[in-house]
Amino acid sequence: MPDDIAVIGFDDTEYGALITPALTTVHIDAEAHGRQAARTALGLDTGGITRSPGRVLVRDSA
Template sequence: MVLPDSDSVTAVAAFDDDVALRTLTALHDLGLTVPDDIAVIGFDDTEYGALTTPALTTVHIDAEAHGRRAARTALGLGTTRITRSPGRVLVRDSA
């Protein structure tokens, strides 16, 4: 991972928590501190994000409800009974 020589990069929004955790490691190896030099946020709220240093900020969604709704839609079944909670950002130390 190579960062530009400018201050233009201030944050990384990763595809998922796994990529975000690897990003934390790469930034550490480059001698950068999170979130002082650059902020990092993941997506999917895996249990490992809370155990790292710094703890990973992440986006949590109700994946089971989204999956059920998608499956029922694909099968042509009704989805009115499936309730989804809105996604939320779990703010931790990395952002």
């Protein structure tokens, strides 16, 4: 598959590593992302742009 098409997922679910070819994916800290979203929704964070750092887990699909 990598010679014809590249596929990348998001959220690093366990299934991505189990399928063939294993799915390249983006992993984020969902708990930290949720906390920041709640702070923003409640008006506790007035900082402007918020970033959620993540990392790419390169597997066989890309």
